[in-house]
Amino acid sequence: MNKTRMSRVGEEIKKELSIVLQRGLKDPRIGFVTVTDVEVTSDLQLAKVYVSIFGSEEQRRDSLAGLQKAKGYLRTEIGRRGKLRHIPDFVFKLDESIDYGSKIETILREISTDGEKGDKQDE
Numbered sequence: 001m002n003k004t005r006m007s008r009v010g011e012e013i014k015k016e017l018s019i020v021l022q023r024g025l026k027d028p029r030i031g032f033v034t035v036t037d038v039e040v041t042s043d044l045q046l047a048k049v050y051v052s053i054f055g056s057e058e059q060r061r062d063s064l065a066g067l068q069k070a071k072g073y074l075r076t077e078i079g080r081r082g083k084l085r086h087i088p089d090f091v092f093k094l095d096e097s098i099d100y101g102s103k104i105e106t107i108l109r110e111i112s113t114d115g116e117k118g119d120k121q122d123e
Contacts, residue, residue: 009044010037010040010047011038012084013038013082014049016077017035017049019081020081025066025073027066029062029063030063033053033054034052034053035051036052041088045088045089046089047090047091048093049092050094050095051063051092051094051095052094052095052098060094064092067092075089
């Protein structure tokens with residue numbers, strides 16, 4: 001399948017899923033969820049949906065479980081809203097890149113402040 005079509009389908013699913021997750025889902029387990037990326041297979045049968053979930057580890061687990069439970073509803077809503085004939089099956093994966101970036105930023109900030117303290121002591 002054409003890479004351009006795969007990326008367009010992925011972006012369309014990402015956009016519509018974001019809207020549905022913000023407005024249409026009433027499951028109390030699902031907290032603050034952001035769709036960060038969608039990768040669609042070449043045959044358009046499967047879509048890996050990467051989500052970033054704000055909260056504790058337990059809240060993340062609960063939100064992922066809620067998303068798995070709501071998979072059928074989400075596919076139906078995307079089918080109604082989107083312009084696709086076939087909606088791929090969703091596999092939700094936790095995107096930890098934001099947490100990783102935050103951790104790296106904290107480490108760099110600590111190194112920076114330690115370096116400034118060392119410079120002041122040298123004077």
